[in-house]
Amino acid sequence: MGNELIPPQLKGFLDLLADLLVEKCFERIDGRIKKIPELKRLITAKEAGQYLSISTETIYRLVSLKRLPYIKIGDRVLFDIKALDRWIERNMIKEKEFKKREIKSEDQNERLEKKTKESDLFGVLKKGKKD
Secondary structure, rough: OHHOOOOOOHHHHHHHHHHHHHHHHHHHHHHHHHHHHHOOOOEEEHHHHHHHOOOOHHHHHHHHHHOOOOOEEEEEEOOOOOOOHHHHHHHHOOOOHHHHHHHHHHHHHHHHHHHHHHHHHHOOOHHHOOO
């Protein structure tokens, strides 16, 4: 309706101004979102589950087994983000360890195959002696 009354040069300027305002608004929101983890150090079990990408039930099971660091304040069970980060580092399978486990598994499979072949060979030899 009123757009017909606005000269094209002014409309272009207003569109540019609106785009700049929206961009500035998103920059502020992004800045505030980035600050949230710094402000909030203790999180709930649900948030810890989201942080670790596991279910809340698994969080509580790990707590009951005392395998996950937590803080109890009254009836509330809370989790320290920094402690969770340390827990992740301690429980992460490093590439070298993973390769060692992989090689160990391959060695065990080779030994099993070798024993199977040897037992088959002994069986053939024993049959040959009986005949």
